[in-house]
Amino acid sequence: MPQLAFDITFFAELPKLQPTVRKGVLEAWEKFDRLTLDQLFKDPGLKLESLTHANDKQIRTIRIDQFWRGVVLAPTTGDTFVLLRVMAHDKAIAWAKKQKSSINEVTRAVEIRDAATLDAITPAYEQVARTSSKARLFAAFSDGDLRALGIDDETLRQARSLVDTEQLEIFAPLLPQDQREVLQYLAAGCTVEEVWQEIVAPALQASVQPVDTQDYETAIRHTRARIALITAPEELRDILEKPFAAWRIFLHPSQRKVAYRASYSGPAQVTGGPGTGKTVVALHRVKHLLGHLRDGDRILLTTYTNALVNALRSGLESLVEDAELRERVDISTVDGFASRVVAEAPGAVALRPLMNNEEESRWGKAAKATGFTGSAQFLSQEYRHIVLAQDIRTLADYEAADRRGRGSRLTAAERPLVWETIERFTAGLAADGARTWLQTCAQAARQLEEKGPQYRHVVVDEAQDLHPAQWRLLRAAVPARPDDLFIAGDPHQRIYDSKVSLKSLGIKVTGRSVKLRKNYRSTQEILRWSTALLIGRPIAQLEDEGRNDTLLGYRSALHGDGPALHAAATEEAELDALVTQVRAWTEAGIGAGEIGVSARFNKTCAKAVARLKDAGIPAATLRAADAAGEVTTVRVGTMHSFKGLEFRCVAVIGVTEDALPFPKAVTPPDVDAKQHETDLMSERCLLFVACTRARDGLYVSWSGEPSPFLVQAGV
Numbered sequence: 001m002p003q004l005a006f007d008i009t010f011f012a013e014l015p016k017l018q019p020t021v022r023k024g025v026l027e028a029w030e031k032f033d034r035l036t037l038d039q040l041f042k043d044p045g046l047k048l049e050s051l052t053h054a055n056d057k058q059i060r061t062i063r064i065d066q067f068w069r070g071v072v073l074a075p076t077t078g079d080t081f082v083l084l085r086v087m088a089h090d091k092a093i094a095w096a097k098k099q100k101s102s103i104n105e106v107t108r109a110v111e112i113r114d115a116a117t118l119d120a121i122t123p124a125y126e127q128v129a130r131t132s133s134k135a136r137l138f139a140a141f142s143d144g145d146l147r148a149l150g151i152d153d154e155t156l157r158q159a160r161s162l163v164d165t166e167q168l169e170i171f172a173p174l175l176p177q178d179q180r181e182v183l184q185y186l187a188a189g190c191t192v193e194e195v196w197q198e199i200v201a202p203a204l205q206a207s208v209q210p211v212d213t214q215d216y217e218t219a220i221r222h223t224r225a226r227i228a229l230i231t232a233p234e235e236l237r238d239i240l241e242k243p244f245a246a247w248r249i250f251l252h253p254s255q256r257k258v259a260y261r262a263s264y265s266g267p268a269q270v271t272g273g274p275g276t277g278k279t280v281v282a283l284h285r286v287k288h289l290l291g292h293l294r295d296g297d298r299i300l301l302t303t304y305t306n307a308l309v310n311a312l313r314s315g316l317e318s319l320v321e322d323a324e325l326r327e328r329v330d331i332s333t334v335d336g337f338a339s340r341v342v343a344e345a346p347g348a349v350a351l352r353p354l355m356n357n358e359e360e361s362r363w364g365k366a367a368k369a370t371g372f373t374g375s376a377q378f379l380s381q382e383y384r385h386i387v388l389a390q391d392i393r394t395l396a397d398y399e400a401a402d403r404r405g406r407g408s409r410l411t412a413a414e415r416p417l418v419w420e421t422i423e424r425f426t427a428g429l430a431a432d433g434a435r436t437w438l439q440t441c442a443q444a445a446r447q448l449e450e451k452g453p454q455y456r457h458v459v460v461d462e463a464q465d466l467h468p469a470q471w472r473l474l475r476a477a478v479p480a481r482p483d484d485l486f487i488a489g490d491p492h493q494r495i496y497d498s499k500v501s502l503k504s505l506g507i508k509v510t511g512r513s514v515k516l517r518k519n520y521r522s523t524q525e526i527l528r529w530s531t532a533l534l535i536g537r538p539i540a541q542l543e544d545e546g547r548n549d550t551l552l553g554y555r556s557a558l559h560g561d562g563p564a565l566h567a568a569a570t571e572e573a574e575l576d577a578l579v580t581q582v583r584a585w586t587e588a589g590i591g592a593g594e595i596g597v598s599a600r601f602n603k604t605c606a607k608a609v610a611r612l613k614d615a616g617i618p619a620a621t622l623r624a625a626d627a628a629g630e631v632t633t634v635r636v637g638t639m640h641s642f643k644g645l646e647f648r649c650v651a652v653i654g655v656t657e658d659a660l661p662f663p664k665a666v667t668p669p670d671v672d673a674k675q676h677e678t679d680l681m682s683e684r685c686l687l688f689v690a691c692t693r694a695r696d697g698l699y700v701s702w703s704g705e706p707s708p709f710l711v712q713a714g715v
């Protein structure tokens with residue numbers, strides 16, 4: 001029976017295709033499903049045509065509608081076809097003629113390359129390389145090493161003609177996919193062993209040697225990272241209606257390896273820069289764990305903010321169809337989980353969570369009562385980073401506490417007074433029926449430590465910002481057994497001041513840690529620009545704070561425009577410019593619901609919402625839009641609330657010198673020098689997080705003087 005499979009490049013372009021064209025794709029698929037091979041080739045409506053002067057007679061086109069054509073890999077043997085791209089008629093024919101298919105002898109996957117363009121440009125690069133004073137880009141790697149990684153003779157010749165990464169970027173979109181990836185990783189500084197481990201090995205399956213490079217039927221089925229076989233029309237309809245849901249079907253080998261590994265002997269970790277699919281992997285891991293759950297066992301899927309909880313919930317709904325199975329997963333913020341545990345305790349008294357702005361005055365009052373002359377900020381941080389972090393409950397424990405992480409000196413003689421002040425603060429809270437979120441987490445952790453765990457597995461997303469009290473809670477929520485904790489996070493996106501490492505918490509992930517490097521969200525141009533905000537800044541690992549993480553090899557295969565920057569004279573003019581930008585996006589066909597606007601402060605967000613609405617553009621704050629289930633308005637939110645989200649286009653506004661870093665969010669060096677550095681870094685990461693939410697379009701604006709972070713990044 002013939003079958004039409006789909007290549008990932010088709011999915012990447014799907015959001016840009018009109019509904020009528022998508023319908024045409026569905027109809028074409030149905031024909032492949034219905035007709036015999038002979039009928040397919042003769043069908044006058046489908047026009048499964050070969051092309052004259054084609055580089056590969058296996059590449060053909062089909063008719064989608066009057067103006068659109070699909071480019072199809074139509075192997076001469078077997079009856080599985082692959083839809084590679086859908087393009088306007090002339091473009092499709094021109095593109096199709098240049099492509100050539102092959103089967104990678106190492107990864108056994110089908111690859112497509114733009115053979116015509118590669119043939120045309122390579123001699124010129126060879127010529128330049130011969131006279132260049134630069135060493136060849138891949139001089140450090142032998143032909144044997146490159147071949148072992150799946151580089152074939154043609155690609156080898158092309159790779160040998162390159163002298164720098166800029167040239168590789170020009171070649172990259174033309175190269176066969178697996179080979180392109182190998183070369184990009186090597187060029188980024190990865191070793192042959194690393195590339196083998198991360199790209200080649202996960203793609204391999206136990207299969208017979210040697211590879212039959214003519215057996216496309218087998219190779220297509222083997223190319224699971226890029227080619228999807230769809231068996232039912234409902235499945236395809238669902239995919240066509242949810243154009244951003246390719247992640248449900250395709251997983252990069254490195255993602256699949258970590259998500260579907262049968263079992264981990266202990267806690268496992270996945271890290272990677274923004275948009276590398278950590279959340280996707282966490283969701284697939286939940287799916288895997290659900291498939292092996294024993295009766296009565298449950299899973300906790302947890303993250304940082306309510307907006308992310310919503311995103312996880314809808315992600316899991318798309319991935320796991322069986323509602324009964326989904327019922328076995330509790331999805332909640334860590335704080336929400338803590339509140340539930342505390343509320344469920346016998347005799348629990350409902351306490352109200354303390355507002356952020358209340359805390360400072362309460363510390364002030366406690367200090368006045370005890371005569372402590374230090375700042376409220378010092379006390380609040382001491383409570384958070386020492387007392388709650390180390391679960392200190394007595395003066396004796398506090399006197400013995402390790403304060404090495406703090407940059408403020410405190411003599412032994414001063415500790416009793418600080419402790420007395422802290423006790424005053426907590427007693428005041430108790431008397432008023434109030435609590436802080438972290439206190440709740442600490443209490444919930446204690447309760448679970450006594451009562452015993454509630455879950456068989458805990459899966460954590462956005463792990464980089466969790467406080468030790470929250471980690472203690474999660475640790476206590478699940479027994480220490482294989483597959484207990486699965487942790488996804490990115491230290492480059494730490495935007496709160498809980499700089500802890502898993503090692504210091506006794507959560508050992510050594511040997512069970514994988515780093516993802518391929519960004520699926522943003523264009524390479526947006527990525528390169530955003531990453532410059534962090535370049536040269538040491539970022540402590542999630543696993544071990546004594547070691548730094550890097551974004552080595554981090555890149556995107558998507559291309560587009562770089563960010564648009566706008567300097568305005570006044571805030572009013574900046575808001576006008578925002579309206580112009582958002583209007584330009586909507587006029588270009590981008591739905592209002594695909595646009596996000598982010599600012600450092602709530603008040604700037606409120607102004608942006610009002611101004612957009614005045615201009616007739618539907619807009620709402622993130623919270624209001626989420627509460628109303630509204631998906632057709634521009635969503636406006638603080639940079640903190642944008643964590644983990646993504647939009648097709650993002651405007652980051654108010655990036656001025658007094659907003660980023662925001663002085664009030666940065667501890668003065670004389671209060672605590674170490675905290676000062678950590679806070680500055682968090683502010684820098686905050687801008688990085690906001691900018692990396694964008695898929696296709698990023699716009700950054702400020703009024704007056706720009707943020708020093710922009711200036712330092714060379715903007």
Ligand SMILES: Nc1ncnc2c1ncn2[C@@H]1O[C@H](COP(=O)(O)OP(=O)(O)OP(=O)(O)O)[C@@H](O)[C@H]1O
Nearest residue numbers: 246247250251252274275276277278279280520644
């Ligand atoms: N294998 C894949 N194929 C296609 N799309 C993918 C794949 N993996 C991830 N994506 C897409 O990339 C985008 C980013 O994924 P995801 O949100 O999981 O990344 P992340 O690493 O958690 O990002 P961040 O740290 O910035 O929150 C999403 O749109 C997701 O659908």
